[in-house]
Every structure is written in C-alpha cells, then in structure tokens.
Amino acid sequence: MYPQAIPAALVLGLLAVIVVAPLVGLLQLGAMPGFESGDLQFWQSAYIRRVLVFSLWQALLSTLCSVLPAILVARAFALQPSFPLRGFLLRLFALPLVVPAVVAVMGVVSVYGSDGWIPLGRSLYGLGGILLAHVFFNLPLAVRLLLPYWQAIPQRHWQLAEQLDMNTWQRWRFLEWPVLREGLPGVMLLVFMLCLTSFAVVLTLGGGPRSTTLEVAIYQSLRFDFDPVRAVVLALLQLGLCLLVAGLTLKLQRLPEVEISLDRAASPNAGIFKPLQLALILLTAVYVGMPLLSMLLDALTGPLSKVFTGTLFWRSAAKTLLIGLSAALLSVSAGWFILRYSASLAGQPGRARLIDLAGSLVYVVPPLVIGTGMFVLLSPHVDVFSWVYPIVIAVNALMGMPFVIRTLGPALRQNHARYHLLCLSLALTGWSRFRYLEWPLLRRPIGLAMALVAALAMGDLGVIALFGTPETATLTLLIYQQLGAYLIPQATVTALFLLLLCLSVFWLLERGVGGRIDD
Amino acid sequence: MIEIKDLEFNYTGLESPGMHFDLEVAGGEVLSLIGPSGSGKSTLLSLIAGFLMPAAGEILLDGAAIETLPAARRPVSIVFQQHNLFPHLDLYTNVALGIDPALRLTPSQVASIGDALERLGLSDLRRRKPGSLSGGQRQRVALARALVRRRKILLLDEAFAALGPAQRAEMISLVKNLVQENGMAALLVSHQPRDALIASERTAFLCKGRITALQPTAELLEQSALPEVREYLGSM
Numbered sequence: 028m029y030p031q032a033i034p035a036a037l038v039l040g041l042l043a044v045i046v047v048a049p050l051v052g053l054l055q056l057g058a059m060p061g062f063e064s065g066d067l068q069f070w071q072s073a074y075i076r077r078v079l080v081f082s083l084w085q086a087l088l089s090t091l092c093s094v095l096p097a098i099l100v101a102r103a104f105a106l107q108p109s110f111p112l113r114g115f116l117l118r119l120f121a122l123p124l125v126v127p128a129v130v131a132v133m134g135v136v137s138v139y140g141s142d143g144w145i146p147l148g149r150s151l152y153g154l155g156g157i158l159l160a161h162v163f164f165n166l167p168l169a170v171r172l173l174l175p176y177w178q179a180i181p182q183r184h185w186q187l188a189e190q191l192d193m194n195t196w197q198r199w200r201f202l203e204w205p206v207l208r209e210g211l212p213g214v215m216l217l218v219f220m221l222c223l224t225s226f227a228v229v230l231t232l233g234g235g236p237r238s239t240t241l242e243v244a245i246y247q248s249l250r251f252d253f254d255p256v257r258a259v260v261l262a263l264l265q266l267g268l269c270l271l272v273a274g275l276t277l278k279l280q281r282l283p284e285v286e287i288s289l290d291r292a293a294s295p296n297a298g299i300f301k302p303l304q305l306a307l308i309l310l311t312a313v314y315v316g317m318p319l320l321s322m323l324l325d326a327l328t329g330p331l332s333k334v335f336t337g338t339l340f341w342r343s344a345a346k347t348l349l350i351g352l353s354a355a356l357l358s359v360s361a362g363w364f365i366l367r368y369s370a371s372l373a374g375q376p377g378r379a380r381l382i383d384l385a386g387s388l389v390y391v392v393p394p395l396v397i398g399t400g401m402f403v404l405l406s407p408h409v410d411v412f413s414w415v416y417p418i419v420i421a422v423n424a425l426m427g428m429p430f431v432i433r434t435l436g437p438a439l440r441q442n443h444a445r446y447h448l449l450c451l452s453l454a455l456t457g458w459s460r461f462r463y464l465e466w467p468l469l470r471r472p473i474g475l476a477m478a479l480v481a482a483l484a485m486g487d488l489g490v491i492a493l494f495g496t497p498e499t500a501t502l503t504l505l506i507y508q509q510l511g512a513y514l515i516p517q518a519t520v521t522a523l524f525l526l527l528l529c530l531s532v533f534w535l536l537e538r539g540v541g542g543r544i545d546d
Numbered sequence: 547m548i549e550i551k552d553l554e555f556n557y558t559g560l561e562s563p564g565m566h567f568d569l570e571v572a573g574g575e576v577l578s579l580i581g582p583s584g585s586g587k588s589t590l591l592s593l594i595a596g597f598l599m600p601a602a603g604e605i606l607l608d609g610a611a612i613e614t615l616p617a618a619r620r621p622v623s624i625v626f627q628q629h630n631l632f633p634h635l636d637l638y639t640n641v642a643l644g645i646d647p648a649l650r651l652t653p654s655q656v657a658s659i660g661d662a663l664e665r666l667g668l669s670d671l672r673r674r675k676p677g678s679l680s681g682g683q684r685q686r687v688a689l690a691r692a693l694v695r696r697r698k699i700l701l702l703d704e705a706f707a708a709l710g711p712a713q714r715a716e717m718i719s720l721v722k723n724l725v726q727e728n729g730m731a732a733l734l735v736s737h738q739p740r741d742a743l744i745a746s747e748r749t750a751f752l753c754k755g756r757i758t759a760l761q762p763t764a765e766l767l768e769q770s771a772l773p774e775v776r777e778y779l780g781s782m
Contacts, residue, residue, distance in 0.1 A: 139676035186597050192618030193647040201643065205634040 035252040035368030035382070036363045043113035044396060045425055046392055049400020053259050074236075077497035079264065082240040085154060085229070086222040089161035094215050097169030100311045102203070103171065103304035105177030110305060116312050117174075117543025120167035121314065124479070125533050128164070129503045133320025133522035135160045135232070136515070137325045144321060152225035156232035161225060165218045167315050172214045178185060194352075217277040224393040227488040227503070231510060231512070242266040242395050246492060255403055262399045266392060273391040276384075277384075319526075323431045339505065340521065344528065347501040350419055351532055355477040357424035362431030362476065369436075370443035394422050407445040415494040422490045427480030432477040435469070443466050474541025478533040485529050502528070548570050548594075548699055548731045552601035553613070555593055555755075564601065565589060565755030571731040573698070576722055578734045578742035578763065581752035582778055587735040593703045594733070596620045607698055607731075623692035626706040630688035631676040637687050638663070638672040645690035655694075662690040666720070682713045686720075693724060700725060700732040707737065714738070719747045738769070739767050739779060751775050 102115065139147045139159060145157060151193065180202055188198050226242040233239055239247070241261050248258035328363075334340055366380060372379040401418055405411050411418070442465065450460055488503040495504045502525040509518035548571045556564035565586045571577045578727060579587045592598040596617030605613040611622050623644070631640045641662060645655050662759060663669045666686045676684055685705055692700055702721065706714040718734075725732045734745050742749040742763050749766050751759040753774045759766055767779065 055629040181629040182625045184632065186595070186617070186624075187630070189597070190620075190622065190624060191643055191647050197647040201632055201635070201647070206630070269590065299752075 031364070031368040031371050034364040038364045039382070039408060042361070042425065042428070045421055046397060049397050049404055051390070052400045052404035053262055053266075067175070072474075073112055075260070075264070077236075078239050078241055078244045082242075082268075084520075085157050085161075085238075085240065086219050086225075087166065088154070089092060089158055089225075090215055091224040092158055092162050092212075092220045092432055093165035093218050094169045094173075096311070097166050097173055098207070098211075099305055100166070101170045101173035102177065103307050104174055104374055107308070109299065110308075112312075116172070116308060117490075119312060120170055122319070123167050125482045125486075125529055126164075126528060127318070127482075127488070127503055127505050128225070129231065129488050130322070130522045130526045130529075131160055131318065132228055132231045133506065134322040135163060137321040137519060138318050140515075145541070146318070149373075153238045155446045157225075157229055157238065157526060159231055160228040161222050163315060163318060164228075165221060166311065169214055169218055170223075172217070173207065173210070176210050177203065180206055184542045186397055212279040212318050213276055216272055216279060219268065220276060224265075224273065224395075226395060226492075228291055228505075229487070230492070230508065241268070242393065242402075242489075245395050249402060251401060255399075255406075258399050259403065262351055262396045266396050269393055270391050271397075291544070321524060322519055322526075325495060325516070326519045329520045331520055334517050334520040334524075339500070340502075341525075343500050343502045343505045344524070346416070347485050347503070347525070347528065348532070350416065350423060350491075350501060353420045353480040354423035354427060354484035355481035355536065357420065358427035358431050358480045359435070359473060360423065362428055362435060363439075363473075363529050366432065366436050367443075370440045394487075394489045395493065397425070398493045399418055402493065410544045411494055412496055412499070415491070415496075415499045420484075420488050423484035423487055424480070426487070426502070427476075427483055430479045430483070431476045434479065435472045438469055438472040439465075442466065471541040474537045474539070476538035477540055481536055482529045482533045485532065486525070514532075547608060549606040550590075550594070551603070551604045551606065553593060554604065555589060555598060556601060557589075557619050565754065567593075567603070567757060569750065569757060571733060573731055574726045574727040576725050576732040576734055576745045578736060578749040579752055580736060580739060580742055580749060580778070582774075585752040586755040587752050588703055588780040589742045589755075591686070591703050591733060591735060594620075594699065595622050595701055610642075611666075622701060623695045623696040623697045623699070624683065624701040624703060625688045625692060627704040627707050630691075631684055633676050636668065636673050636675055637668060637679070640676065640687055641691045641694060644695045646692070655719065658691075658694050662693045664691070666690045681708050682717065685717060689717075689721065689724065693728070696728070699732045700746070702732065702734045704735050704737065706741070714741060715744055740756055742769065749773070751778070753778075 035046040059541040087513075104117065107113065126134075126469055135156060136143070136151070137155070138144050139151050141148065150156075151159075188202055193201065223240075224242060225240070228248070229238070229240045229243045232241060232248065245258050245261045246256045247267065248261060261371060372382070398418070402411055405414065446464055450456070450464065485501075486503060487501075489509060491501050491504050494508065495501065497508065500508065502521060506518045506521050506525065509521060510516075548569075549568050550569040553567040554564050567586070567590055569577075569590075579590065581587055591690070593600050596615060596619075600613055607621055613725065623681055626768075631635065631637075632643075636641070639649070639660065642649055642651060642655075643658050645651060645659070646679060651659075660669070663672055666689060668686055668690060671679065671683065676687070679687070688705070700721075706717045708748070709717060721734070722745060723734065724730070734741065736742060736745075746763050749763040750757045751766060751770070751772070759770060759772055759775060761770065766775065770776065
C-alpha cells in the first residue's frame, strides 16, 4: 500500500460524493412516478428542441469564429518571433483566462452597446452579442493553445525546408499542417465545450427565449419557473452532451509538451507576408483589448463614489474574496493529495492517468448540473439558500481541479521522478519532505494553480446565481442584479472593481505564494 | 573544390572574439572537423549551408562565390544528428522532397530515388514511416536524399553521433564511398576522434572559433604538440 494512497482515496471519495451524489439525485427524480407522464411531452416539446438547437448552434459558430482566425494569428505569432510587442501581446492574450465572464460582457456592452464605440443596437442582444463575447474569450485562448504546435516543429525542420526551397504552401503542407492537425480537433472540441457550457455570457447577452441555451434554461427553470422537473430533464440533457464532447476531446486532444515561448526565435521570418501577419496580430490585440479599455474609460467616468459608498458593494466584495481564496486553498490541497499519489505510481502510467482523470471528473459535469443536483438533493432537508457559501466554495474548488492538475501535475511528477529515491535514502518524509524539497521546488506551480482557481471562483456566476440572494450576493451576482435593474453605469464600475480585484488576487497569489522568478 | 577564405562571423550579443575560418576541401574528400563544444564546428557548417550569413570573407565552390546565396540556392546537402526526416511522411516521400518540394517528379527522377534507396539498402522500406526505422536506417534515408539532390557539398553535423560504434563505422564508410563516387566535397563534424580516423585523410581541429590545426588525421590525433589538442583528446 502506498502511503499517499489514503489521503488521495479520501479526496477522490469526497469528490465522487460531490459530483455523483447530485447526479444520483437528478436521476432519482427522473425516475419518480409522475415524472414520465407529463414530461415525455416535454422531452419532445418545441421548447426543448429550440433550446438544444440554439445551444449547439451558438457553440458551433463560436468555435468556428474563434478557432479559424486563431490558426492564422497563432501562425503569425510563430512566424514573427521577434517583433517588439510579441511578449506583451501574448500576455494580453492570457488575460481573458482571468477576466470574469460578466466583466467581459460589460466590456462587450461598453464597445458594442448603444452608447459604445461601435454601436450594434438591438442585435447585440442575442446570437451576435454571444458570439462577440465568446470570441473575446476563446480566440486568445485558442491562439495560446495552438502556438505551441508551431513551436514544437524542430528548428532543424525549418532549416531543412529552407534548404529544400519549400515555398509557403509547401511549408504549410509538409511542416505546419501535419503538426497542427494532431491538436486542432482537440482544441476545437475544448472551445466548443466551453461555449456549450457558457452561462454568464448567454444569461446576460442572450435575447430571451430565442437565444437560450441549456445552461440558462436550467437556471430559469429553478429560479424563475420553480420547475425542478424541467431543470432535471435539461440538466440530464446537458450532462449527456458534455459527456459526449468531453469523451471526444479526451480522445483527440494531444497537447505538445512545449511551453509558449514569449521571446525565442522559433522559425524563419515570413518574408512578404510579414506586414499582413503583423496587421492580423494587431487587429486581434485591438479586438481583445478594446472591451477592457472601453470599460475602463466608462467606469472611470461613472458613478464611482455612489458605488463605493454602498454597504452591499463592500459586503459582496468581501464574500467574493472569501469564496475565491477558500476555493483556491481547497482545490490546491485536494489536487495535491491526488497528484502526490499519481506521481508515486510512476511505474503504472495507466493507473496514474486514471487517477488524474478522476480528479478532472468535473470537466464533464457542468457546475450548473452539479448545482441543480445539489438543489434537488438538499432542498427537502435544508434551506439551500442559507448553505450558499459552502456549496459555492465546494463547487468552485471542484471546477478548479482540472486547472490544478494541469498546472501542478507535470512539475510534481518531475520532482518525484528526480528526487524520490534520494528522499527514500535520506528518510525525508512527511512535513520535512514538503518543507525542504517540495515547497521550495513546487511553490511556483502551486502559486499559479491557486491564482487560477481563485480568479475563476471570484468570477463565477453560475452556482451563485442558483443559490445566491441579494443579501448573499458576490460581486458577479451584484453586477447581474445591477444589469437587471438597468443600472449600467453602476454595473460598469462594479465590473472594473471586480476585474482589478481578480487581477490583484491573481498577482498576489502567483507572486506571494509562488515567489519571485529568481528565488 | 570548396574554398573558405577569411570567413568571419560573430554571434550578436556575445562578447567573445569573432570566428575566423580558412579552409579548402577537395572534390571526393571527407574533411573531419573536431574540437571542443562551442569551438565553431556547427557554426562553420551553418555558414556554408546558408543558415547563418558571414560578416566577411568568401565561400567558393569551384571558384564561384556562394556566400551571398540564400540557403535554398546553395549546392549543399546537410544531414543533422536528428530531425532529418518529416515523421508523418513515408521514406520515399522524404527522399523525393529532396528533388522537388512540390513532388512533381519526372520518370528519371523517380528512378533515381529507386536507385538511391537500392544503393543504401532501403528498397523494402520505402513506404515505412521514420518512426518505425532504426536510428541507422533513418540516417541512411537522409543520406539517400542527399544523394538524389546531387549537390556538390555534403555537410554532416554530428550525423552519426546517436549510433553505436559499429554502425557509425559502417555509415562513415558508406559516406566515403558516396562522396568519392560523386565527387562531392564533404565536411564531417564529430565528437569522436575515431570517426575522423575512419573518415578522413585530413582533419581540422577547431578551438575558440579558429582552425588551429589542419593535418593528416593520424598525425593530428597521435602526434600533435598543440596543448589544446592534447587537452581535448585527453578529456575524451
């Protein structure tokens, strides 16, 4: 028996309870007498067909609009390894990872709303607005995911292509496309999944029943129509779709073992296409930067004092911080135990991968589905609205697990492979091992993982929308409530504050926990 | 014949003195380049191949200057230690790319590929992907491509470093034969003095960006009085 197995088993068991128990609750309700009779019709209703078709359609369009341009932009970054703003722009493209969805929505409204720089009128609310926001998030993400494929092409291959006098098309055909096609389906499915489970964007920019996705329909069923049965049907449908997409993604995704390089020359220059590629990069940067800049300007001229003197505002900010930090601590601690155990199974890669996958279980179960399950499971026994913080913290910690496993896993495994035998020979175990070996060497990925989870949890508008009340609102829910009351200037100020809070917490955790780069 | 005259190069950002090379290699000759890491061996090959541009000096092939030509226009084939082949293409296509990257081949070019594969003992493997070949077979494919390209200069940048001693000796003999048959001028970079003994009548010793000795190989390896050569060989 491995000594790390017990804590890992406990954590995995707890995870299983948090994920599986709500699902069991949903399925039990689905099997209850009376459920089938009325709801066979519901399954076949025009409403559910419309919601399903729109969910898939907006996810497909968002994926195509994000990933296809991202191929060109990532290629431009790869073939222009040395222009002055490259590092800065790649960092800017990481920003949407930290920006809460509701803040991005405020940015989109600020640029494309009726008083914005590019007013789109009513067409902003509906598919158009959803696409604009999804592309804002996923185009930079796809660029960052695709760029390593170019960087994985050996320098020798570029030199060989140069010597063999390959033109642009031949380089694409023989060097670039074969590498890219390995990862493109996985990246597309990942973006599709993110858009399929997107909640805050569709909730705020969706234009009523015509532009409703499964996630939003679940929320509306529980919070507005008080129809848990319909919520269960929708949740099961969403779960089925997510399982399908996640299964395909896991099967097809092959990420290269290459970090994004911010400044290394990776390939020869692009010759005559250089101005075009630079223009493309700048255009994308403008697209990503414009909503944030516009929102910043709007907020600075907005009702700052009115917002900042509100008691509710500061209460919400404190709760946001509490949820973010607690979820980060919980997620990284749980991830740590799982990863320590999977690293100790170095001789059994299949089993280790299975354990890592179990930790990422939540990837296939949308938070709103878990939330709905908890609602169904707990509401007969307790007042779920008074349990809002433990539930929101637990679900957000769970949501952060795939990030923890992805960020901390490789470093922890490498550390284990290098030093485990040395630790055994020195009898370095437990706290001593953590203090003298693991913490100094792994604090950077630990800090990054905590920063990511905290930012995600602070920006969450999923579970909190389901369980939150005006009294228990976080900043994201407050923004949503302000939007609902047409207090757009106030919502913009709150959104800017939330963004700054998320960035500050991210920075503090990454640097504070992770230490300085030269440490 | 390839002549390198007063060829100068300096890596930007480095404070070390620039590199300077003077060298001649006859057609049909394999000249070995040995020396410690960072002495400029691979840099010299990159300058000849056109991956790096010299600050000054000339590279002449049969009297014609080639140092200003882009890499694709130089009469050069190069074989690296690894990454010589595109892993998703079969062996035949990897070789065919050496003739025309658009893969529009004439019947005689197709026949020349067949001949090269036959010559290197690869005929039965033409549809295999590089991943299923041994290290030695992969380097043979790279040599086959160099052969069908019919370029006058062959550069081998630690091309056989990953092979075992027996396989390395076999590959070097093969290269020697190909170079002599085709009248090519070849430069072989190796960290193994034994490779130079098998491959070359003459060997150049490089140190700190300079050719500090150019002698018959046996003489250089066994009798050189130069302290840097003794130190290098002693550390092997």
